[in-house]
Amino acid sequence: MTYSLTWFLRPFTILGRYSLLIFHAFVSLDDFRTYRKNTFNQMMRIGVESIPIVALAAAFSGAVTTVQVSYQLVSVFLPATVIGSVVAPSMILELGPVVTGFILAGRVGARIAAELGTMRVTEQIDALEAMGLNSTSYLIAPRILAGIIMFPMLYVAACAIGIGGGIAVANLGGYLTTQEFVQGAQDFFRPFDPYFGLSKAFVFGFIITSVSCYMGYFTAGGAEGVGKSTTQAAVMSCVFILIADLVLAVTLL
């Protein structure tokens, strides 16, 4: 009886612990100058150093989408521009944020969880506390800040490169010309779409960094625990990205 009740209440316990952790990280953020260096370090690692892998993934997803859409939409009634009208919005609305999110869940999420997990199991976090530093503000706030600032940047890069990849393949593969692609993209463009994608990127950035910080911060059980936290961070980030993706689409569109 008590076991099943505990099992039922466990997700809420985790949610509460997670919220409190994030809350503490930002509430006790007294003087930003203390965390500035750390924040820029994290921005470099999370944001700038992720650009190559994000660009690669975005270029390929844009290219693949273009090829597959032109494979699917072969009809005399549809002008070639339709391919651009499909690829550009799907890149801006869905592929850009979600592909970036998945890649960074693996790249950034795992890294954060491994870092914090190792600090926890080697008692470096306790050492920080002993030195009088607020470990949540010192370790978690810069990472989350870096995430929510740099993710939109990565999203913009992903969209631009993804659409560029689509155009490149459309040209090289002989599917349609740049003019047709751009014409199609412009015909059905809605100015709200990029802002929606941007808000997705913002939310995903927060989810990945905060979930990974939580997983790493509460690591227990030595090296094995660090491994478990790292895996959990990547997996749970992806899961919550998918859920948030749906929730945002339903509420904002």
Add this chain to the structure above:
Amino acid sequence: MKHSKELIVGLSLAAAVVVFALGIRFLQDVPLFRSTYVLYTHFESAGGLSGGSPIRINGVDVGAVENVRLDTDNRVRVRLHLDDNVHIPEGSHAEIGGIAALGSNYVVVFPGPPGNPAIPGDGYIEGVSSPDAFEAVTERSVRLTENVEEALANANVLLEDTGLLIGETGADIRPTLRALREVTDALAQTLREEQESVKEIISNVEIVSEDLARISGTSADTLAQTLHRLDQITVHIEGSLKTLEDATQNLDEILEKINNGEGTIARLLNDPTLYIQMGSTLGAVDALLQDLQDNPRKYLRHMDIVDVF
């Protein structure tokens, strides 16, 4: 080292902002760097027009709609971004083109006389509201659907009636159908049996028509002459017939006169008086001759010549 990190982060963020802004401008079909000017217009209905919809003159993109707003008097106020090198002469008007249902609406600008001065920036261009073709079709298709439904209902009733009819008289129809089938079978059999003769007949007909073709080919001249003569003869006959008609008509007139009792012959034919008189005269002559034979002296007595004897 610390500064370079901050620099890199700052640069990448700035680049992202620039790419984002330019990207939206690009996808809205507003020229990236070339400057544009703004015109306003009013429409009764936006009809699916939205920010980013292209503006076209004779099918060429010359700018994009910046935004679509509802005015205080509930008319639709549209802000247009036009390329700087496109001049819209005064007297032009704008319409909404495209199909709203497909989301591919655009503003069509019909340029006024080219001699007119260009509309300046922030100017006003007249907006003409035209009904969306697709909406018109949709409206009509509703009526059409109703008609079709009605027709289908009628057809249903008809089919039910027919079904009833067949059900009631099924017993009568079935033997008829059977007989019909027998007849058809018999006909088919006959045709099968007579196939050879039918073929023969057809081949005979072919031969005949070939002969005919040959004859008409070889003796075409003779035929023509004969026909010419026949024509002449026909003309003669026609003349004769006319004469005959005249004669007949005269005869008709005469006969009519006779019938009506006009003229001598008519009286002769119709009046019995002459006959009676002649009868009695002949009777009297007969009696006289009889008397003369019987008593010649009676008559001769008075004759001097006889007296001479």
